[in-house]
Amino acid sequence: MTDRGSSALRPEHPIARSLPHLVEDFGFDQVGTPVSETVSGITISSRDVVPGDLYVGLKGKKFHGASFAAAAREAGAVAVLTDPEGVALAAEAGLPVIVTPEPRLALGELAAWIYRTREEPPTMFGVTGTNGKTSVAYILEAILRQLGIVAGLSTTAERRIGDVTIVSKLTTPEATEIHAMLARMREAHVRSVILEVSAQAITQHRVDGIVFDVVGFTNLTHDHLDDYETMDVYFEAKRELFQPDRARRGVVIVDGPWGARLVAESRIPLTTISTDVNADAEWTLTIDEETADRTAFTLRGPERRELSTSVPLLGSHMAANAALAIVMLVESGFDLGAIAHALNEPSEDDEGHERGLEEGRVAGIDVYIPGRAEKISGERGPVVYIDYGHSPDAFTSTLESIRRVTDGRIIMLFGADGDRDPSKREEMGSIAARLADAVVITDFHPRYEDPAAIRRVLLDAARAAVPEREIYEVAEPRAAFRKALSIAGEGDVILYAGPGHENYHEVAGERIPYSARDDARNALHEHGWL
Ligand SMILES: CC(=O)N[C@H]1[C@@H](OP(=O)(O)OP(=O)(O)OC[C@H]2O[C@@H](n3ccc(=O)[nH]c3=O)[C@H](O)[C@@H]2O)O[C@H](CO)[C@@H](O)[C@@H]1O[C@H](C)C(=O)N[C@@H](C)C(=O)N[C@H](CCC(=O)O)C(=O)O
Ligand SMILES: Nc1ncnc2c1ncn2[C@@H]1O[C@H](COP(=O)(O)OP(=O)(O)OP(=O)(O)O)[C@@H](O)[C@H]1O
Numbered sequence: 001m002t003d004r005g006s007s008a009l010r011p012e013h014p015i016a017r018s019l020p021h022l023v024e025d026f027g028f029d030q031v032g033t034p035v036s037e038t039v040s041g042i043t044i045s046s047r048d049v050v051p052g053d054l055y056v057g058l059k060g061k062k063f064h065g066a067s068f069a070a071a072a073r074e075a076g077a078v079a080v081l082t083d084p085e086g087v088a089l090a091a092e093a094g095l096p097v098i099v100t101p102e103p104r105l106a107l108g109e110l111a112a113w114i115y116r117t118r119e120e121p122p123t124m125f126g127v128t129g130t131n132g133k134t135s136v137a138y139i140l141e142a143i144l145r146q147l148g149i150v151a152g153l154s155t156t157a158e159r160r161i162g163d164v165t166i167v168s169k170l171t172t173p174e175a176t177e178i179h180a181m182l183a184r185m186r187e188a189h190v191r192s193v194i195l196e197v198s199a200q201a202i203t204q205h206r207v208d209g210i211v212f213d214v215v216g217f218t219n220l221t222h223d224h225l226d227d228y229e230t231m232d233v234y235f236e237a238k239r240e241l242f243q244p245d246r247a248r249r250g251v252v253i254v255d256g257p258w259g260a261r262l263v264a265e266s267r268i269p270l271t272t273i274s275t276d277v278n279a280d281a282e283w284t285l286t287i288d289e290e291t292a293d294r295t296a297f298t299l300r301g302p303e304r305r306e307l308s309t310s311v312p313l314l315g316s317h318m319a320a321n322a323a324l325a326i327v328m329l330v331e332s333g334f335d336l337g338a339i340a341h342a343l344n345e346p347s348e349d350d351e352g353h354e355r356g357l358e359e360g361r362v363a364g365i366d367v368y369i370p371g372r373a374e375k376i377s378g379e380r381g382p383v384v385y386i387d388y389g390h391s392p393d394a395f396t397s398t399l400e401s402i403r404r405v406t407d408g409r410i411i412m413l414f415g416a417d418g419d420r421d422p423s424k425r426e427e428m429g430s431i432a433a434r435l436a437d438a439v440v441i442t443d444f445h446p447r448y449e450d451p452a453a454i455r456r457v458l459l460d461a462a463r464a465a466v467p468e469r470e471i472y473e474v475a476e477p478r479a480a481f482r483k484a485l486s487i488a489g490e491g492d493v494i495l496y497a498g499p500g501h502e503n504y505h506e507v508a509g510e511r512i513p514y515s516a517r518d519d520a521r522n523a524l525h526e527h528g529w530l
């Protein structure tokens with residue numbers, strides 16, 4: 001079932017809470033007479049108001065949210081909470097106005113109070129890092145399912161409770177949406193929740209009001225240097241999650257310098273993982289086998305604990321994501337042997353008992369991640385992966401992984417986001433030229449930027465890196481995919497990096513329907529390869 005009607009998951013049976021008590025408990029000022037004695041929800045978007053809501057008018061980059069108070073009233077809001085600047089803007093709506101100097105700072109606590117999410121909270125897992133958050137979240141959910149536990153999931157791609165799914169707008173929802181979602185999850189008796197946590201979410205107080213049981217860190221590499229001045233500032237945003245007011249325990253991959261720094265600067269108990277067996281880490285990961293569809297690995301930990309398993313995903317970086325998920329589960333209290341047993345793999349903890357596999361099921365983690373190195377080609381023709389990589393490190397990891405599993409040529413098709421960190425574009429162009437055999441540069445969410453200018457930076461960087469490289473520029477993504485297909489032969493690989501699971505292309509404020517996965521499948525059909 002897909003909950004397409006709303007853009008947020010809400011409790012089906014909201015609890016009415018006293019509005020005067022809310023004003024009193026939080027020490028807010030109130031202007032005007034209440035139109036209702038109760039409040040049953042909270043939102044920061046007039047477009048998402050449902051009857052009974054407190055509408056919070058926040059000052060944004062483009063608008064002051066208080067100017068949408070009339071629309072909020074129309075939709076059934078019972079009061080407006082805003083800052084002193086918003087009072088006059090909200091006044092005309094005729095709703096009581098509650099005032100506090102910085103409403104964003106109160107959102108998490110308020111939402112937790114309204115939805116009562118502090119009472120009997122589920123086990124909360126939080127995942128952060130530049131790349132791999134969504135993948136770790138899906139892998140955690142999959143292992144929990146294999147352990148017989150239904151988890152709630154919130155990622156860049158989708159938010160999910162059992163078979164109820166909505167498409168995500170942000171990587172991490174606003175605090176108002178998170179607590180509404182947690183309330184809905186409680187109704188569904190979900191006892192474990194996995195939340196992908198972006199740096200922006202921490203900076204913008206979206207995860208306020210939550211204390212995670214276990215947080216995980218994948219890596220930190222060049223991205224988001226439009227939102228954060230330097231890598232140090234970007235790191236400091238992520239570091240906040242690994243402090244006692246936000247999390248009880250953490251698991252950190254220490255392969256890069258930022259992981260080691262996080263270990264030094266965090267103030268919660270931490271467990272470390274490394275892919276270097278000689279590193280000073282509690283858990284180490286070794287890759288046993290890599291194929292185009294599956295990566296097998298062994299994870300070794302303290303007290304000679306060991307687990308060998310596999311993920312049906314491309315690349316050693318996906319094995320690292322899986323290792324992080326497994327150690328996070330161990331840190332939350334699961335026994336490694338029980339995990340191994342659930343994945344149908346023998347382990348030392350399992351006393352060597354090897355269960356027979358169900359017929360047709362391959363042992364290992366049973367996960368599907370939409371649009372992360374997703375192989376959409378069939379038995380014939382070139383291998384086609386659709387990926388969500390849109391940063392230099394993501395390009396490197398995926399291209400190096402493909403190189404290890406193919407003898408054919410690699411054709412890399414990609415573009416770069418408009419209105420997002422332009423400083424990473426040259427590196428992306430140069431990595432593509434260095435690690436692929438042919439490059440096709442296309443448009444990818446130009447937003448309000450000139451798409452030709454974005455392509456020019458990528459092209460110049462690619463040509464400068466490897467002057468003899470075969471490089472094409474095809475602005476329109478459908479035509480660009482067909483260009484890539486026209487130069488690919490049997491056994492070659494096309495990596496289409498960027499669009500992942502997304503079903504739109506964002507141009508000048510418009511979201512134009514476009515699914516790279518569907519279009520690529522159509523193109524393969526046209527060639528008779530599917
Ligand atoms: C730069 C940024 O973070 N912008 C966020 C910000 O927008 P803004 O300040 O421009 O808000 P605004 O449009 O001026 O509106 C002000 C207020 O009026 C409200 N409003 C506005 C219009 C209306 O009709 N009714 C209404 O109520 C808005 O909900 C908002 O509360 O507040 C909005 C409401 O929450 C967010 O949707 C928006 O995220 C935008 C879409 C965004 O793209 N953010 C990115 C940078 C982001 O957060 N990315 C991270 C990580 C990505 C990753 O992992 O790679 C993420 O977590 O998604
Ligand atoms: N551990 C990793 N190290 C490096 N690159 C990775 C790793 N895991 C995934 N990637 C690359 O990053 C891309 C995005 O992966 P994923 O969606 O899991 O990360 P994310 O952190 O959720 O990204 P975003 O913040 O953009 O939502 C993948 O498609 C792949 O190209």
